[in-house]
Amino acid sequence: MVSTLDQIMVAIAIPTIQSDFNAGALSSWIPTVYFLASTSVQPLYGRFSDIFGRRAMICFALTVLLIGDFGSGFAKSIEELIAFRAVAGLGGGGILTLAQTVMSDVVSLRERGKYQSIIGVVMLLGYGFSPPIAGVLVQRATWRWCFWLNLPIIVVAFVLTSLYAPTKRVSEGLKSQLRSIDYLGSILSLLGSVSLTLSLIWGGTMFSWTSPVVLSLLPVGVIFLVLFLVWEWYGPAIPIVPVRIFRSATLVGVCIVMFISGFVGQSSTYYLAQYFQIAIGFSPTRSSLFALPSLLGDTLANVLSGFIVTRFGRYKALIYVALMIWAVAQGILTLVTASTPNVVAVLAVLVFLTGWGGGQMLQPTVIAAQASVDQEDMSVVTAVHNYASQLGGTIALAAGSSAVNNGFHAALASLNLKSTAVASIIANPALLSPGSSARSSFLEQLGITSIEADHAIASGYGRLFIINAACSAFAAIVGLLVIQDIDLGPRGADRAGDFGSDLAGQEKSGDEQGRVVPKSRREVGSTEVVGGDVDRRATE
Template structure:
């Protein structure tokens, strides 16, 4: 594709990715308003969980579907499903409806990032891919970071429905540009042949196993005790389901969604493992740094969103720089290792923040954290893609994204458990009643604003008790970020020991580039002929009756 066309298509795809990741976090600050609108506070957490659950479950499936039906059709299908889900969410009349429609949104949203990264892999050389994939990773961070801010603004200034209405015009523009500018490369085979290529068994097994693992993690400690039949039953069933999925893909599936042999590749397996830890840390940061600012410092949702901008800005810059370095040097492993090292140090420093920390410390630590984070995002994708054949890039890309999404979804629940258990262990010995501790857990920002939970008005607590709650929350935050620093240290070890160097130059790239240019030129010529279709038809209709073009002109006159 010409550079101009690549940039136009790429920009439209970034809009789609932005919407997908905005939707992961946009409801986080609007949940109190949504809960009040439907009078259903206890089930409000499933509004966020439903999206994460379905988007995680379908990611491996979308990658394979794009191999069968083509990238353009599959991407447009993802955008369409996402927009239909957004419209349904905006019109929801009950909490149950909203949760169901959020799940529908997630089905479309889960394929957007996977398809965009696969398409970038198709149209950009492996060496230059880091620059474009880096910008996509930056878009993800902006979406995750801006989500809470936009959600807070819309909940305060408009209504919660606007968290979903906003998707329609932006998504519509993205869909139109993709429709008209992204070339449609036909995939050979009849519809019946294509349908027979789909790994239905693998798709169902992977989706159900993912749901059965994530659902009880959201139930535990909220809807049911952790040690209860529904939680343990689903969790064990999900783990068994993954085992059955592996056996099915290995022994039964003709064209498996996740070919087992890709895990024999050391670099690919290392990227998958480190990406799981990467996703766990990123999403936890996005959710809990703003919450720390609101609870410990008393900042508003909007201000807390502004306070994480230094990290997002630095991460975006680091992603861009690392992409340029990969393109120029052909080396990705040094950036990955240095990135994880800086990130682990940054998380360690963030774990020292408390209610007395200055804004300068908050900003400085986030800049270091962002620099490390940005160095690992697109470089790990390049490492995985460089380690496999071109025909397996879509599978590797979709599984890598699935691992990141799964890591984030699973660890968000673990993070909540760490914080909640720390709060209980710190406040119970001080004589706090269990109802009050539950009120703090349900609404930690309630000590700063007028909010009532279980009949306890947190705003009216004595200052001494407020200080004790803040101190307990700071302890929980320290523990959580120590764990995150440990996860990223583990990712650093994996990267150093297991990720190997592979060449970013491929013998067939120039030939494929030439074929692509010829294909685009043929499409342009077809469009020109189509534009003159009426004249051509007239020519064909009279050609048999006239000996020459001159004769035709005379006749027509």
Template sequence: MHSLSLAIFLASLDQTIIATALPAIALEFKALDQISWVGTAYLLTATAFQPSYGKLSDIFGRKPVFLAAIFLFELGSLLCGLSVNMIMLIISRAIAGVGGGGLIGMVYIIISEIVPIKDRGKYQGMMGGCFGIASVVGPLLGGAFTDKVTWRWSFFINLPLGVITFISVVCLLHLPSPTGSFWAKLIRIDWWGAFTLVVATILLLLPLNWAGSKYAWSDPIIIVLLCLGGVGYAIFVLIEAKVAEEPIAPLHLFKNLKVAACFSINLFHGMAFFALLYFVPLYFQVIKSESATTSGLELLPLILSIVIMAISAGQLVSRTVFFSYGAICIFGSILMIVGSGLTITFSENSSRGQIAGYLLVSGLGIGLILQMTVLAGQGIVEHKSLAAVTSLLTFFRTMGAVFGVAILGTVFNNVFDSNLPPQLQGSLQGFDPTTSAQASPFIIHDFVIALDAAFKVVIVFSGLTFISSLPLITVKPHRDNNQDENMLSLA
């Protein structure tokens, strides 16, 4: 289990450590206009390849696919640290994303193979704890490396951690591999489905990252890419339904109301969670004039409450069947609604005690739901669909993150601009949060109004999470003794 914890820590650390290194990277390569691609390139490939890992692990085995994901992630990280220009760095981040997209999903798939379902909540709660710790440590390490050594160590740190993870997986994780020749396994892959899904996802994510910043939402480029992405997903559905013998995304999963509810919860939960994660630091940096590192520390009430509640919820469903998954998700979404509702009261004069308390409420709700959908989905489907449902759940949460941040960014930009005098509209594009201390009180107040409007959208996301949880109200923690007897061992 240590190897799985390390993999979660590795993937989560990479997502947070880079943020504080980006300004130094932009300065060295003189490419401030391309800096967003460092994150976007990783996100595009990680999201696009996530669903494929489940089916690949069915065909080739969990362990070989997991090791391949670690190797690709390590290769990408090494190339990132050795990059000599921004183009090389962006391509290297895309390579790391191909591997990183499989790390978290494969961990949950492997847990479903080696841990009885009645105990699975405990271990998945531990994984949530590793995610939270990495989220706290990441920005601090990134700042320290950038200030004291070089930004390249924000990537090089993945190498020793990845090697330890790789070796521990090889030595400690014993899982059977499917029989058959390598060629026979290659033929089983849903190549057309995988290709179409990757292309459609990239076509959809590109306009979501560009809209509201590089291009207006009404720009023909954004509209065309969104339409092409939608057509791509329609073609993907046709391939999965009519062509693929072993589809990446079996359509029968979406016909099951309870499984579809798990996907929907992950989508809206991801929208709310990552929207807060991205926009609350903006409040501290602009309104409170704090540094990026300090604003990361101000997120501790949110992150720690998520970690504590994720672990506690995992223990709860492992030790009792009294509460259904739906009841837990409903209570968590209510806390999210209350917490996000409280965040719209943020102002220039909000005390740190108030802010910490409001973030704590949101974090408790987010943490309650974090592991529940995976546990519920794995308990509902047959064993042959475990990998597919787990990969898709990870995919929908990531897509939720992209949609949530994009929607909040649009709302924020529009409200901010609409409250400025005509001669100042469009000034947000040139605004630097690090100089917010010199900004006029009028601009600061406009930021407060725009952030409050954005946080109101998080209430909507939380409300949709509540509605999506209702079909799971009768789904209680599973106790499958026959399955428990056939569980694989870590020894």
């Protein structure tokens, strides 16, 4: 919940932060740098939890998040705030991956959807409660409380994790643990992720796509990632990401779907909050109430999909239907403006559908990824699953800002406004908001009508919703053609992860350096081909 609160409350506060610091387009870096940092470290958390233990890595992630939120609350400039958001991202990026990995340690694959729904519901509570709380704090107090409020919750989470989180038997001695780290792979992964993500973020926003900065960063990022994969294939004894896992077509399909899911989900989370305030004219408190229908749809779909997977052992149809629901909801949003009849009811339904689509995908995609690999790769594939989502989300925030600003620019330019007026509106689009008290006088100075202003705002956000709808439809096609249902085994089968066996007191073998050596495929279970992929069933 702490990572969810951290992200969503900031999304509500961004318009106010933008205004206080007069940050303009630079404010898009507040969420972007968080996801840049969290995405870059995502592949490391899975393998590091195998080396140092789940509990130790969760406590580490919470500590780093605490430092980042503390500094963000006391930031004196937009640059300071962006820097501390990067620190927070380094910690927040590992929390979900580690929680899902712990669940895979102790719960069988067939039953995992049902129990992972608990994690999903807790996350969704954060999604539901944080917008109203953030709206009240921003309107009644200060946006800084959006960071400070999370601090005691992080402390409580740290204490509970230290006391009750299950432990995993790890290699003995710090020296042995440090020898197990794939240092070169870690460096190549970080350099590749940062370079590639920065090039995609900066392209079309801070720099043109043909600028030397983008044209150098993009191939550098690709080269580093290729070198990372080559090294992971031939080099380390315990690779961060074993390349063999990508032999599964289902896993490749899940990664594509999750990349697009992260793109659509994060752009919706951040820009819908701004859309309600700027395009529709709602106050921060009123706009935050639209999190409730999203929470309702998300929660119902999350729980229902988990039980469906447990009951029927199938997930492919759930993923496909969820993506189609997203495509329809995002497409209809392009038609909504402040003057739409019954706009509150229309938006409530569309937000409910958006929440339903996201909730219905959460459990099936995790289970599809975990079912496509051996037990020894469970923590790694969970990190890869979330890495794809985080990468899509990171790109979405900057790409969304570019789409909205370009949409504003095109619509305002068609009204023959001066370039200075266009620049001021793009830097602070709230000037055209129907909820702005100075709107009438400002429109009179510009010489445009309220209908033209509403159209300009709708054009900016509408461009983003069109992109989201198209991406969702494409992901649905990928899910239909590439992802295959893998037999999850009978209900109640004991197929917890290798480290779950440690919890039951069973011993695990180690090599001469004392490092953890996962069980072989033969020890994990028999295999069976179902729908083109390999199925693993636990041997009793």
